[in-house]
Amino acid sequence: NAGVMQNPRHLxxxxxxEARLRCSPMKGHSHVYWYRQxxxxxxxxxxxxxxxxxxDESGMPKERFSxxxxxxxxxxxxxxxxxxxxxxxxxxASWKDRxxxxxxxxxxxxxxxx
Amino acid sequence: LAKTTQPISMDSYEGQEVNITCSHNxxxxxxxxxxxxxxxxxxxxxxxxxYKTKVTNEVASLFIPADRKSSTLSLPRVSLSDTAVYYxxxxxxxxxxxxxxxxxxxxxxxx
Numbered sequence: 001n002a003g004v005m006q007n008p009r010h011l012x013x014x015x016x017x018e019a020r021l022r023c024s025p026m027k028g029h030s031h032v033y034w035y036r037q038x039x040x041x042x043x044x045x046x047x048x049x050x051x052x053x054x055x056d057e058s059g060m061p062k063e064r065f066s067x068x069x070x071x072x073x074x075x076x077x078x079x080x081x082x083x084x085x086x087x088x089x090x091x092x093a094s095w096k097d098r099x100x101x102x103x104x105x106x107x108x109x110x111x112x113x114x
Numbered sequence: 115l116a117k118t119t120q121p122i123s124m125d126s127y128e129g130q131e132v133n134i135t136c137s138h139n140x141x142x143x144x145x146x147x148x149x150x151x152x153x154x155x156x157x158x159x160x161x162x163x164x165y166k167t168k169v170t171n172e173v174a175s176l177f178i179p180a181d182r183k184s185s186t187l188s189l190p191r192v193s194l195s196d197t198a199v200y201y202x203x204x205x206x207x208x209x210x211x212x213x214x215x216x217x218x219x220x221x222x223x224x225x
Contacts, residue, residue, distance in 0.1 A: 042199075042215050042216055042217040093157070099207075101163045101205075102148075103150075103213060106157050107157055108155075
């Protein structure tokens with residue numbers, strides 16, 4: 001049973017380009033969280049998704065950022081018109097269901113905006 | 115939303131027992147306490163979870179007093195490889211909407 005898979009592991013984008021980060025949850029998991037982490041800081045909640053639904057996006061900037069978790073395929077975090085301040089590690093975590101007590105994290109995508 | 119407070123950093127030496135305490139004064143009846151470990155350049159990893167009293171697994175022990183306003187993660191005989199950031203979370207049972215991490219405790223184990 002493969003763990004949570006994130007790709008790419010490293011992503012370099014020029015200012016103004018779009019970044020697409022993918023997260024494939026563990027098999028059978030239908031709940032996904034996305035987090036952002038700056039160097040030497042904790043994880044900052046961005047968005048909570050279930051299949052085809054956004055449950056809580058209160059941690060995500062209103063502009064340029066969007067997330068989806070379609071019925072088929074991975075969850076996608078999209079950042080449009082990236083700026084240098086978007087440079088960070090982005091982690092996703094998956095759960096099986098609401099009563100689960102353990103979240104499984106991916107290895108993260110390190111986004112660098114140049 | 116139960117806020118957690120834990121030390122920013124701790125130092126220890128190989129072979130020692132390390133105790134990291136987390137305060138969660140406004141914990142609710144249906145909240146459980148979970149700890150995660152994060153190594154550099156990796157995603158966090160679940161360590162242990164409890165509701166009250168003591169829980170022990172192959173990695174750590176978790177002590178929760180009767181009032182549940184704090185919890186202590188205990189790592190027995192740490193090694194250099196235990197150097198990591200440790201996060202304490204308080205999460206409502208059956209409601210994973212609230213998986214929000216604080217700054218965590220950066221543990222450095224020295225030889």
